[in-house]
Amino acid sequence: MDDDRTGGGGGADGDGDDGSGDEPQPRKQRSFWKELPLLIGIALLLALLIKTFLVQAFSIPSESMMNTLQRGDRVLVDKLTPWFGSEPERGEVVVFHDPGGWLNEPAPEPNALQWFLSQIGLMPSADQQDLIKRVIAVGGDTVECKRGGKVHVNGKELDETGYLYPGSTPCDDQPFGPIKVPDGRIWVMGDNRQNSLDSRYHQELPGNGTIENKEVVGRAIVVAWPIGRWSTLPVPDVFERTGLAAAAVATAGPGALGLAGALPVVLWRRRLLAERDA
Template identity: 65%
Template structure:
């Protein structure tokens, strides 16, 4: 009999052949395993994105020029949704996103989202087209007295605000003076930075439901940063003017006569 190693294709495999074959099978097995794990990885990513959207951060698109020049049309801002879960309430000077409190957006044009936008909105990477939200700056909070006379500055608890964030060429309130008004507890008074292009609290004082005040319960969260476009990356800090001494509610206690006048004006507005 001939040696089996002499036969074509016969004989034991060479050492390199066995190793290469094993590595090929291992690579194929890992590839199949990856494809099996991919749906799980995608599902985990979607769940994490949903949790982040619900409890931590959400991206919102700026639909108008009412907050220029702080925010531009088309900017994407990141909104902190976590701190409200721990009882944190809006503070003076913050830029906040809130649900439409009383049909403030009536008559505003709306666009139909495409499928891509719908998918992204579900996982928090794009704003929901179904949510009617607004973005403004908090000027006064519950218990504050706020006013603005034609030709003058906005005043909170008797303290004049220095507002460098107001759109160039705008006045603080010449197109719609207001107050003095006492902000009810559990609500906020909001204004747009582009004062002459913002349908903010001033323009809803006659609303029978809100009188221009936004319920804190309607606040989604604070806008903390501009995330897109990358050329506009920036944080949104509280302006220094809201940190001046005496702007807190203690100013009302120090001036009970002014407080009574403000309360009377607020009561008159609420029953009117």
């Protein structure tokens, strides 16, 4: 009868069967080369998710943003905050899709490798139909610039010496305005004004040169390459000044209206509870 036991104590004190047949066999480790495709797949998936939802690299193809950005710089663009309702703000450097008519030459057809790398964010957009400029005015603002003068936003003069290309004038090559920027749109200009075909030069298009917020890919936050030019891209102090925003009529927002409507209900309920307890 003892021969029918499958897990008896004989092996515990060293007597009888040594139990070697019941010991789990060590798992054979998979070859690194068999694991490699899985690792590459995970890495590509993560890169695609990061490029789609978080950060994407873009290459600077022109000199329109000098000296802030040089031709050949690689910038990282924040694509996350727009998912939470963030909209472009004055002073930010943003990347946006060509709304139509800004880039006159069709983009060269990418080869398979360029297309693949662009899809995972290791190269700029394959179609190359993106531009990068600085936001000067947002929806509701009035912007203008006269020859020999400076840019004015809502009647406030901008001191652009901190980012304007040395020797560049604010708008002598193309004065404009006053222009009222429609809600949900932005007015953009390059830092190298005499070498930038920006909003000033596209006023004949729908929107009078302004860009829809939905065309904005994201905000450029850092120069990542070359290493020697690594730097952040903060909003210049001139855009933080008090009174630059357009005057607005104070209105009760949804939150305030909801609170006003809820207060009588809460007070009524408290009164009923007090009467019941009495």
